Amino acid sequence: MKIEWDKLGFELLPTKSNIRFRYEDGRWNVGCLFNDYDIKLSIASNCLHYGQTCFEGLKAFCCRDNKVRVFRPQENARRLNSTARYLLMPEFPEDKFVDAVLTLVKDNLDYVPPYGTGGSLYIRPVMFGTTPQIGISPSNEYELIIFASPVGPYYKGGIKPVDAMIADGLDRAAPKGTGHIKVAGNYAASLYPTKCAKDNGCSVALFLDPKNHEYVEEFGTSNFIAITRDGVYATPDSGSVLPSIINKSLIQLAGDLDIPVEVRPIHKSELPEFAEVGGCGTAVVITPVGKIFYKNEVYDYGTAGMGPVLKKLYQTMVGLQYGEIPDDHHWMVDVDK
Ligand SMILES: Cc1ncc(COP(=O)(O)O)c(C=O)c1O
Incomplete structure (x- = not known):
């Protein structure tokens, strides 16, 4: 074929x-x-x-x-x-x-x-x-x-930010449930919240912590990452988020690039303060988020593409995956080993 x-x-x-x-x-x-x-x-x-x-x-x-x-x-x-x-x-x-x-x-x-x-x-x-x-x-x-x-490449016509909607009152996982593992049911549970986001013109749903709905958790199929105005890479520390392999790798690359990293609870009140926001995972590495809609509020991170810090991390990761830059961490496994 x-x-x-x-x-x-x-x-x-x-x-x-x-x-x-x-x-x-x-x-x-x-x-x-x-x-x-x-x-x-x-x-x-x-x-x-x-x-x-x-x-x-x-x-x-x-x-x-x-x-x-x-x-x-x-x-x-x-x-x-x-x-x-x-x-x-x-x-x-x-x-x-x-x-x-x-x-x-x-x-x-x-x-x-x-x-x-x-x-x-x-x-x-x-x-x-x-x-x-x-x-x-x-x-x-x-x-x-x-x-x-x-x-294929996700970004065919250049890197375009996606809009996200906080799935207000809807959860993908229970507080002490299965959010931290990759069970099929988690994805069935996120279909309806994602449909609600799509019905409102957003591509993805962003979930808050299922106990109090105060802290940011993750998107339906990717981890939440943000760059603060001080240039810190911040990502939620939560027991009900899937431990993303790309996030773990980006954290290591951030260390190599002298970008400070904070893995900590991220309160939703911080959302308007971030300089750059993205989702990260295997499918796309990093998807920049243009806007987040929450109730009657809109947090705007720009529609121009990927911010400079996320872009640097994205290019480093993709360069490493395609063997264009040295694989110092020995992450790539040769098929003909
Ligand atoms: C819920 C969820 N979070 C995060 C990720 C990103 O994980 P990874 O970087 O291992 O692909 C995925 C994708 O597998 C996911 O489904």
Whole structure:
């Protein structure tokens, strides 16, 4: 199949293969590559009724030297296991996870967008309980499937800020619930608040802390980051926010660039004071936020693009992912290791 690299967006484009593992009798099997996208599942499977389903998202890049590398797969392995532990699902060995990702990418090299197109191969691991049951209890059997899809550059026509709306009175997670893990249900819970934001002309919903609705938490699919007027990188410290791998990496890059970092509770009253605001995550690295709407107020961060500090961080991260600047932290894992 001939892929038109410049037409790629963030839609599923099936690739040659996916890799599947099955957990039965207390252990994971060796796994196998499959060429189709279908699974056979009991209608009584746990994942359909009781939601033992979790996932991850990471990317492989064709770098300037034409080698394909994956960004921090070990971190996704760790986060998958932290989700699995909370959902009483079996952990998947981290090294085996990384090997599986590399095997998948190697088998789908033709689908990795070439260097210079701005695209990447998005990798989606999904784990779910398959035991047929009607009583609520953890599943005994599970599948872990890792598939991929080539995706295009997010910023095709230049970097455009998005507007966000605070989902007033709506939460994606409970105070001591599942906000800190990547369980599928969190995303079902954020669909309606996101629709409300979209109905009001905003692309994304911004959530406040679910206990008191006083502190800023995160967007539906990305962490909240801001640059203060003093040039400090600030991001919320909260037990109900997903620990973003890109945020963690940006914090390290900020350190390298002598940008001070504060991971702390961010009260909503600070929102009008920030110089730059963005969302960060695997899909886009950093999305600048132009305006935040909250009740009758609007906080305006400018519509010109990305502010200078977020832009510097964005360019550093993207340069590193495409092998244009040295990978001093050894985050990129060679597919042909
Ligand atoms: C709720 C939420 N927060 C933050 C992120 C960003 O995480 P990461 O940087 O690991 O992609 C994501 C994306 O996975 C997300 O779904």
